Amino acid sequence: MKKLQLLFIAMILSGAVIAQAPQSFKYQAVARNTDGAAIVNSPIGLKCSILSGSANGNVVYSETFEPTSNSVGVFAVTIGQGNVLSGNFSDIGWGTGPYFLKTAMDISGGTNYVDMGTTQFLSVPYALYAGSIYVHYANDTLYIGDQYVIISGGGPQPGTVTDYDGNTYETITIGEQTWLKQNLQSLHYADGTPIDSVWVYENNESNAAVWGRLYNWEAAMHGASSSNSNPSGVQGACPDGWHMPSKAEFEELVDFVGAVGGGWKLKETGTQYWNEPNSNTNESGFSARGAGDKEPLYSLFENLMELTQFWTSTQKSTSNAYNLILYRGQGGAPMHDNPKDYGFSVRCVKN
DSSP states (O other), X not given: XXXXXXXXXXXXXXXXXTTOSSOOEEEEEEEEETTSOBOOSOBOEEXXXXXXXXXXXXXXXXXXXOOBOOXXXXXXXXXXXXXXXXXXXXXXXXXXXXXXXXXXXXXXXXXXXXXXXXXXXXXXXXXXXXXXXXXXEETTEEEETTXXXXXTTOXXXXXXXXXXXXXXXXXXXXXXXXXXXXXXXXXXXXXXXXXXXXXXXXXXGGGHHHHOXXXXXXXXHTTOOOXXXXXXXXXXXXXXXXXXXXXXXXXXXXHHHOTTTHHHHHBOOSSSSSOSSOOOXXXXXXXXXXXXXXXXXXXXXXXXXXXXXXXEEEESSSSEEXXXXXXXXXXXXXXXXXXXXXXXXXXXXXX
């Protein structure tokens, strides 16, 4: 067997580790062989150990993972949430470093690990140490330990969520469901893995912020199985804490706004995002835009400002999945099914 190489990409992928339990951080890498070819779509046996003091120091924590590389050889894991071999992640004294990460890998997905090397943690992981510091924000004042700073108008805005790529979305509660008000724009899953089969209308990046991106069903589902549960239980391409809506969840939305004329209530008003004539009221606040779609046979982008189609997590057959469709000149909100290789929009609903 050729000696394997582990190409380090980005060790720390999440800054939201402070004061969370269990504490953890994301690790992403690419596996390549000695010819430089990526090891794709393969199970990976991974062992990660945290060493204290030096690259040859004592192991204070060790765990294993069994990720699967994607079509370009990328795999991602969350350090601190693997199969623990020794130690306690929350007991690591990050403020007393230095600490080092030692990785070993078995390309067959087993436990016959080959040493991939040791890397020193730099400043970012030490944010974990801040978990013991009192942090509080109130009345435009940010308290950190015994210090404080006045921030006029500071802090995150209510009713928003941010995805892995840093895109921020407004949210809207309709009945007992909370939805994103914009179509998903993500190029990466919440674990940092790049999304395959995602497009922007006419391949113009400026369209992403206006219309969102278009995904085929497999990309939107991130390898999960079909679900028509309510809630679906399928995170798919959605941010953490959110999920792909099932057919049943979209039907709940339509039932709440009204099956007759409900389509008008779900769509943005005016003619900026929909061709005229239209009778859109957007009474629900769902704010659907005519994002169009991408057909797979000739790879054509079609129907901008004429219709929008949202994937559900529910398949009809091995080749087709259900989608909600909103037409410019119609007040209904019917459920159709289409081949899974079409490019449709994704709207996420809160867990």
